[in-house]
Amino acid sequence: MRVACSAGGLIVKDNKVLLVKIAYGANKDYWMIPGGFVEEGETFEEAAIREVKEESGIVARPKRLVGVRTGTKELQNGLELGIYFIFEMELISGDLLADGSEISEVQFRPVDEVLKDSQVISLTQEILRTYTNTLPNSGLSKVENPIQTNNKYIKYDVYTSL
Known part of the structure; x- marks a missing residue:
């Protein structure tokens, strides 16, 4: 079985959450927290820092682990176990900038709006709901x-x- 590790960053500032709009794949045109696969030699924390920067232009550092998602899915050549760590991250610096290839838009959006928006993936909404409660x-x-x-x-x- 293949194992795929990924990490994401939850950044909430002034009751707004950082979200990116995906430009490809199964989540195309949906909003979610920034994140992606862990590269060889990286820790989950380093992947979250890199992915947040690449996808949003924001420099941030992990503060605490606020969620874990695991799941097994079928691929054409076997099974894949996915492990995804979600970190609450502290914004350090940067200006919002979508990468233009994987990400079409990046915004800080009001938490209440995000929790009701059908174009925000359910995992992001659940992590945000749990975080706020x-x-x-x-x-x-x-x-x-x-x-x-x-x-x-x-x-x-x-x-x-x-």
């Missing part, structure tokens, strides 16, 4: 102090509940 410190937050390990990790991050 939970305590600010819930979820899994990144451990700031390094953790000692006996294995030779190149990169090593841990997320725990507070």
Whole structure:
């Protein structure tokens, strides 16, 4: 079975959420949070940072893990397990800019509007709904102090509940 790893970034500012409009594939013309596949050698966090920047022009950093999606689907040559981590991210800098190939539009949209819009994919709406209805410190937050390990990790991050 093939395994596909991906990551996305949820950025909410002034009760507006960053969304991108997809320009291809099954989600063409739908809005969703920015995200995509983890490249070889990347962590989920690095993929979320890169994908948010590529798709929206925004530089952001992960604060906490707010959602996980797993699923198995059939492909022509077998099964694929998809693992998708969604991070709440802190906006650092940048101006909104759609990449013009994968993404046709990028906007900060009011949360209430997004939750009612049939052109926003259901997963984005569910993550946003859960995010807005939970305590600010819930979820899994990144451990700031390094953790000692006996294995030779190149990169090593841990997320725990507070």
